[in-house]
Amino acid sequence: LLMAGTLAYDLLTCDRNRGIADPERRIPWGRPVPRREVLAAFPDLPPERLTGGVLFADGQMYNPPRIVLSVLRAAAARGAVMANYAEVVGLRMDGNRVSGVEVEDRLGGGRFPVFARAVLNAAGPFAEPLLQRWLGRPLKRPSTYSRDACFVVRRRFAAPWALAVMGRSRDADAMLAREARHLFVVPWREFSLIGVWHRVYRDDPDRVGLTPSELERYLEEINGAYPGLGLDLADIRLWHAGLLPFGEEKTGGSELSYGKRSLLVDHADEHGIHGLVTLIGIRYTMGRGDAAKAVDLVTRKLGARTPRPPTDRLPVFGGRFGRFAELVRDLERHPRVPLAPATARALAHNYGSEASRILGYAADDPSLAEPLPGSTVLGAEIVHGIREEMACNLADLAFRRTDLATGGDPGPALEACADLAAREWGWDAARRARELAGVRAQFPRFARQTA
Numbered sequence: 001l002l003m004a005g006t007l008a009y010d011l012l013t014c015d016r017n018r019g020i021a022d023p024e025r026r027i028p029w030g031r032p033v034p035r036r037e038v039l040a041a042f043p044d045l046p047p048e049r050l051t052g053g054v055l056f057a058d059g060q061m062y063n064p065p066r067i068v069l070s071v072l073r074a075a076a077a078r079g080a081v082m083a084n085y086a087e088v089v090g091l092r093m094d095g096n097r098v099s100g101v102e103v104e105d106r107l108g109g110g111r112f113p114v115f116a117r118a119v120l121n122a123a124g125p126f127a128e129p130l131l132q133r134w135l136g137r138p139l140k141r142p143s144t145y146s147r148d149a150c151f152v153v154r155r156r157f158a159a160p161w162a163l164a165v166m167g168r169s170r171d172a173d174a175m176l177a178r179e180a181r182h183l184f185v186v187p188w189r190e191f192s193l194i195g196v197w198h199r200v201y202r203d204d205p206d207r208v209g210l211t212p213s214e215l216e217r218y219l220e221e222i223n224g225a226y227p228g229l230g231l232d233l234a235d236i237r238l239w240h241a242g243l244l245p246f247g248e249e250k251t252g253g254s255e256l257s258y259g260k261r262s263l264l265v266d267h268a269d270e271h272g273i274h275g276l277v278t279l280i281g282i283r284y285t286m287g288r289g290d291a292a293k294a295v296d297l298v299t300r301k302l303g304a305r306t307p308r309p310p311t312d313r314l315p316v317f318g319g320r321f322g323r324f325a326e327l328v329r330d331l332e333r334h335p336r337v338p339l340a341p342a343t344a345r346a347l348a349h350n351y352g353s354e355a356s357r358i359l360g361y362a363a364d365d366p367s368l369a370e371p372l373p374g375s376t377v378l379g380a381e382i383v384h385g386i387r388e389e390m391a392c393n394l395a396d397l398a399f400r401r402t403d404l405a406t407g408g409d410p411g412p413a414l415e416a417c418a419d420l421a422a423r424e425w426g427w428d429a430a431r432r433a434r435e436l437a438g439v440r441a442q443f444p445r446f447a448r449q450t451a
């Protein structure tokens with residue numbers, strides 16, 4: 001049955017490798033895996049009812065914030081203006097037409113207007129609360145949200161495969177009745193990502209989080225499904241939780257049905273307000289297509305004639321390279337800053353064809369050519385994040401510009417990063433200590449000693 005599902009998936013996505021010349025970046029077809037091979041890869045699986053497995057392949061992001069930055073930098077190169085720590089706090093109206101937004105500077109303080117003929121509200125799970133605040137009315141069909149959660153542990157199976165195990169919550173959409181929804185243990189860099197757990201969420205999006213008791217329950221569930229993992233709270237280096245709209249839900253129900261479609265709302269039709277469009281995306285993987293539809297709608301409304309750039313074919317910032325292995329090899333053999341294989345690979349993953357920018361900083365200042373202690377992050381990446389990517393504090397550098405803390409507390413490397421940041425920004429010792437404390441507060445309390 002699983003193989004039939006995998007075949008259907010392969011058929012539906014048969015053009016997925018179109019135009020990808022690099023064999024390393026092609027997504028292979030699914031295949032059945034004999035029982036003996038499954039047990040060799042996952043020796044702690046209970047063998048009694050095991051008949052074999054099915055392998056299917058999918059893409060994986062090495063570092064999601066860096067993909068966002070690649071898109072932003074590609075847009076900036078084409079004339080988009082970026083603002084950071086700029087919160088939209090109000091909508092400017094001229095009768096029933098939107099004329100811009102009111103923005104609060106979250107770092108420097110103060111408010112300022114941004115004038116615009118059209119506003120696209122793409123604030124994710126915050127989009128609907130913002131509309132309620134701005135317009136005093138909800139959407140005609142308000143969404144319900146799932147709090148999706150996963151966590152990172154520093155443990156990996158020897159096999160380069162993820163493992164799907166049965167969790168406890170049911171999948172309301174499954175065409176064939178199954179016991180429960182799958183949970184995944186996915187190899188990611190030197191870690192495993194475990195999840196995703198879904199829960200109906202009706203509270204303020206600003207307060208989304210996970211309690212230690214929920215984490216304990218999830219650990220119990222995953223350990224029950226694959227006892228060989230033997231995970232406890234101290235293994236959790238970092239957790240993630242966020243809100244996603246999901247599909248139709250029976251009033252008051254708690255069974256989740258996956259959302260299938262992103263929401264694109266023209267408020268001229270919905271509320272009689274012109275110049276306002278809302279996009280609530282459902283999946284990262286659908287982001288480009290959703291954005292294209294939203295931009296097309298906005299440009300149509302503005303009567304603009306310039307065609308939208310072909311974003312399905314244009315490489316993003318860092319995407320102009322042929323074979324990944326050759327990119328890594330070129331970085332290893334860089335004439336001025338030769339890199340160790342692991343560092344070269346990480347740099348290629350994070351910056352693609354723009355990795356040479358980082359090495360430019362390292363060539364000018366050899367002290368920046370060294371990785372921070374115990375990591376693959378070069379000192380040059382920190383300076384690059386500050387000078388070129390609008391990083392404003394240590395948390396930006398550690399979580400949103402580099403790999404440094406995306407797998408949990410990096411220990412001494414964080415101190416080294418703070419030293420470089422202090423040098424660049426001229427922080428005194430008190431500011432440096434405050435910034436370090438701010439970042440450390442984001443690691444789970446129970447995992448801190450294990451870093």
Ligand SMILES: Cc1cc2nc3c(=O)[nH]c(=O)nc-3n(C[C@H](O)[C@H](O)[C@H](O)COP(=O)(O)OP(=O)(O)OC[C@H]3O[C@@H](n4cnc5c(N)ncnc54)[C@H](O)[C@@H]3O)c2cc1C
Pocket residue numbers: 086087088089122123124125126130148149150196240241242243244279280281282283284285286287
């Ligand atoms: C645990 C988890 C696992 C996931 N796994 C996958 C997966 O495997 N595959 C997949 O495709 N998707 C996955 N997703 C979903 C994916 O993360 C989202 O679909 C995607 O991030 C939506 O992007 P977005 O830009 O529409 O919204 P968001 O990423 O929510 O971005 C909205 C932005 O708006 C900003 N904002 C909010 N209010 C304001 C304001 N007033 N002024 C200015 N800015 C504001 C926010 O700070 C935020 O940066 C997962 C999500 C979670 C939580």
